[in-house]
Amino acid sequence: MVEGLQQLIELQGLDDELYAVEGECASIPERRGELEAQRRASEEKLAEANKALNTAAGEQRRVEGELQEQEALLQKLEGQQFQVKSNVAYTALLHEMERAKRIISDCETRILECMEAIEAATTARSAAESEVAAVHERGAAEEKALDEREQVLKAEAARLRETHDGLCARIESVVLDQYKRIALRRRPAVVRISQEMCPGCRVNIPPQNYIDILKGERIITCGNCHRILVLESKVVTPAAS
Numbered sequence: 001m002v003e004g005l006q007q008l009i010e011l012q013g014l015d016d017e018l019y020a021v022e023g024e025c026a027s028i029p030e031r032r033g034e035l036e037a038q039r040r041a042s043e044e045k046l047a048e049a050n051k052a053l054n055t056a057a058g059e060q061r062r063v064e065g066e067l068q069e070q071e072a073l074l075q076k077l078e079g080q081q082f083q084v085k086s087n088v089a090y091t092a093l094l095h096e097m098e099r100a101k102r103i104i105s106d107c108e109t110r111i112l113e114c115m116e117a118i119e120a121a122t123t124a125r126s127a128a129e130s131e132v133a134a135v136h137e138r139g140a141a142e143e144k145a146l147d148e149r150e151q152v153l154k155a156e157a158a159r160l161r162e163t164h165d166g167l168c169a170r171i172e173s174v175v176l177d178q179y180k181r182i183a184l185r186r187r188p189a190v191v192r193i194s195q196e197m198c199p200g201c202r203v204n205i206p207p208q209n210y211i212d213i214l215k216g217e218r219i220i221t222c223g224n225c226h227r228i229l230v231l232e233s234k235v236v237t238p239a240a241s
């Protein structure tokens with residue numbers, strides 16, 4: 001086989017590994033961002049539950065104040081019952097007492113509603129508190145795992161890059177440049193063929209080109225996609241280390 005082709009295939013394997021390792025490494029900040037978003041969302045839910053609780057409690061206090069006022073007013077009106085001098089004034093007084101009783105009844109209903117709202121908000125708040133704690137705990141564990149994974153990936157990327165650079169230094173520069181130019185636009189840049197067809201673009205290889213590939217005297221590229229064509233049967237699979 002043409003000098004350098006076997007190395008190009010190894011280089012391509014390293015490139016693929018590097019691409020995968022660097023891709024995973026690059027996705028880690030995004031994952032950290034997701035964890036942060038989950039924490040914020042759970043905290044916002046807790047803040048909302050607290051707000052609902054405060055609103056209901058505030059409303060209950062306000063209505064209780066109104067209830068006390070109306071009860072005091074009713075008491076005062078009842079005290080005046082025996083002091084009124086005319087029927088007109090008595091009717092007006094009864095009317096005022098009825099109004100106070102109606103407001104008192106409404107206040108009592110409203111207080112019951114507030115108590116129900118407080119109970120629901122308290123339940124929601126304790127669920128939100130548990131959720132915040134759980135999200136923080138899960139997040140911390142996942143952050144730790146991400147940190148560890150990031151260290152492993154960085155070490156792996158450094159190792160691959162070193163091997164990659166060492167290999168590049170051994171490949172003839174014309175061949176290496178040709179590979180790099182193709183790899184920039186198409187991956188894989190080197191394809192293995194077992195029949196007269198480019199597996200990269202599925203276009204037939206002209207008979208003369210195929211004969212040249214069989215001869216293995218020079219690098220042959222696909223006339224359509226420009227990928228470097230290598231005979232599958234000539235590729236040496238490196239022993240797994």
Ligand SMILES: [Zn+2]
Pocket residue numbers: 198199200201202203222223224225226227
């Ligand atoms: Zn092709």
